[in-house]
Amino acid sequence: MLLPLYLLAVAVFAMGTSEFMLAGLLPDIASDLDVTVGTAGALTSAFAIGMIVGAPLVAALARNWPRRSTLLAFILAFAAAHAVGAITTSFPMLFATRVVAALANAGFLAVALTAAATLVPADRKGRALAVLLSGTTVATIAGVPGGSVLGMLLGWRTTFWAVAALCLPAALGILTGVPAGRVKEEATGGLTLRAELAQLKSPRLTLVMLLGALVNAATFAGLTFLAPVVTDTARLDELWISVALVLFGAGSFVGVTVAGRLSDQRPTQVLAVGGPLLLIGWPALAVLADEPVALLGLVFVQGALSFALGSTLITRVLYAAAGAPTMAGSYATAALNVGAAAGPLIAATTLGTAAGDLGPLWASGLLVAVALLIAFPLRTVISPGRRAEALR
Known part of the structure; x- marks a missing residue:
C-alpha cells in the first residue's frame, strides 16, 4: 500500500471521530x-x-479539480465548521x-475513495478500502472514547475544538503526500458525467447500495443511543460509556481487517456467515443489556460484524x-450515509415506546432482518461471478 493511502486514512480518522463522537456526548x-x-x-442524522x-x-x-487541493480545501472547511460548533449556544446553529x-x-470521502481505488491494482479495491476505513475504526477505538472522556471532564465543546485541531496535521499530510493530479485525468475511460450517472440504473449497483444502507442504518441506530443503555440499563458509571465505545471500535477494526482480505473474492461467504450472526446479536444485546459483562462482550462482537458486513457491501459498490x-466513491459514501441518517431517526421513534432505552437495539435487529430478506434471494447478484456481471 502506498503512503498517500495511509495519509488519507489519517484524515478519515479525524472525520470519523467527529461522525461517531456524538454517541458519547448526546446527553x-x-x-x-x-x-x-x-x-x-438528530445531529447524527x-x-x-x-x-x-x-x-x-x-x-x-x-471531477476536473486538482485532487490534492480539493482534499485540502475539504478538510480545512471541516475544521472551520467544528470551530463554529464549539462556540455556538444555539441548537439550530x-x-x-x-x-x-x-x-x-x-466531498473529501468521495474523492478519497476514488483515489484509493486508483492507487492499487484493480483486484485490490477491498484492501484499499480497508486501509481507508481503518481511519474510521481507529477513530471508534481511540478518537471517539477519547472525545467522550474529554467531553465529560471539560465539556462537549472541548471535544469539538479537539477535532478541529486534529484536522491540521492531516491537512499537512495531504499537502505533502497526495499527488496533485486532477481527478478526471487519473480516471480511466474518459466517460462523461451523464454516462457515469447512468451506472445508477444497474440492478447490481442499486442492490448493494441498498444493502449497505440498511446494514449501516442498523449500526447507527444502536450505536447512537448506546450511552443511555450503558448508564441506565446496565447501571454503569459514565466512564463505562467510553469503555463500550472502545470495545465497539476494536470490534470494528477487527471486522474491517478481516473483511478487507475477503471482500474482493468472497463477499457472499462474508454475508452468509456474518449476516445471521449480526441479526442474532442485536436482540441478544437488548435482552442481556442489564448484564454488564454480556453487554460489553456483545458490543465488541456487534462492532466486528457490523463493519465486516458494511465494508464488504461498500467494496461491492x-x-x-x-x-x-470518478463517481464511484460518491455512490459508496451516499449508501453509507443514507443508513447513517435513517438509523438514528428510526431508533429515536422507539425511545417513547415500552422498549425505552433498548428500543434502538431492537430497531437495529429489524433493519438487519430486512437486509437479509432482500439479500438472500438475490445473493448471486452480489457475488463477483459471471451471473452477477450479467446484471450490471
Missing part, C-alpha cells in the same frame, strides 16, 4: 442546549443527510454546522460502479 449536548436526547440525536446530498454533488463538481461539516466530509470511475 451533555441535550442538557446544555435545552433539548431532549432524541432531538439531540444532520451529518448523514449532509453526506448523502454532498457526496454525489461535490464529486460531480470536483449547531445543527447547521453539522450539515456543513458533513458536506466537507462527503465500488466494483459494481467500476463504469463510473
Whole structure:
C-alpha cells in the first residue's frame, strides 16, 4: 500500500471521530442546549443527510479539480465548521454546522475513495478500502472514547475544538503526500458525467447500495443511543460509556481487517456467515443489556460484524460502479450515509415506546432482518461471478 493511502486514512480518522463522537456526548449536548436526547440525536442524522446530498454533488463538481487541493480545501472547511460548533449556544446553529461539516466530509470521502481505488491494482479495491476505513475504526477505538472522556471532564465543546485541531496535521499530510493530479485525468475511460450517472440504473449497483444502507442504518441506530443503555440499563458509571465505545471500535477494526482480505473474492461467504450472526446479536444485546459483562462482550462482537458486513457491501459498490470511475466513491459514501441518517431517526421513534432505552437495539435487529430478506434471494447478484456481471 502506498503512503498517500495511509495519509488519507489519517484524515478519515479525524472525520470519523467527529461522525461517531456524538454517541458519547448526546446527553451533555441535550442538557446544555435545552433539548431532549432524541432531538439531540438528530445531529447524527444532520451529518448523514449532509453526506448523502454532498457526496454525489461535490464529486460531480470536483471531477476536473486538482485532487490534492480539493482534499485540502475539504478538510480545512471541516475544521472551520467544528470551530463554529464549539462556540455556538444555539441548537439550530449547531445543527447547521453539522450539515456543513458533513458536506466537507462527503466531498473529501468521495474523492478519497476514488483515489484509493486508483492507487492499487484493480483486484485490490477491498484492501484499499480497508486501509481507508481503518481511519474510521481507529477513530471508534481511540478518537471517539477519547472525545467522550474529554467531553465529560471539560465539556462537549472541548471535544469539538479537539477535532478541529486534529484536522491540521492531516491537512499537512495531504499537502505533502497526495499527488496533485486532477481527478478526471487519473480516471480511466474518459466517460462523461451523464454516462457515469447512468451506472445508477444497474440492478447490481442499486442492490448493494441498498444493502449497505440498511446494514449501516442498523449500526447507527444502536450505536447512537448506546450511552443511555450503558448508564441506565446496565447501571454503569459514565466512564463505562467510553469503555463500550472502545470495545465497539476494536470490534470494528477487527471486522474491517478481516473483511478487507475477503471482500474482493468472497463477499457472499462474508454475508452468509456474518449476516445471521449480526441479526442474532442485536436482540441478544437488548435482552442481556442489564448484564454488564454480556453487554460489553456483545458490543465488541456487534462492532466486528457490523463493519465486516458494511465494508464488504461498500467494496461491492465500488466494483459494481467500476463504469463510473470518478463517481464511484460518491455512490459508496451516499449508501453509507443514507443508513447513517435513517438509523438514528428510526431508533429515536422507539425511545417513547415500552422498549425505552433498548428500543434502538431492537430497531437495529429489524433493519438487519430486512437486509437479509432482500439479500438472500438475490445473493448471486452480489457475488463477483459471471451471473452477477450479467446484471450490471
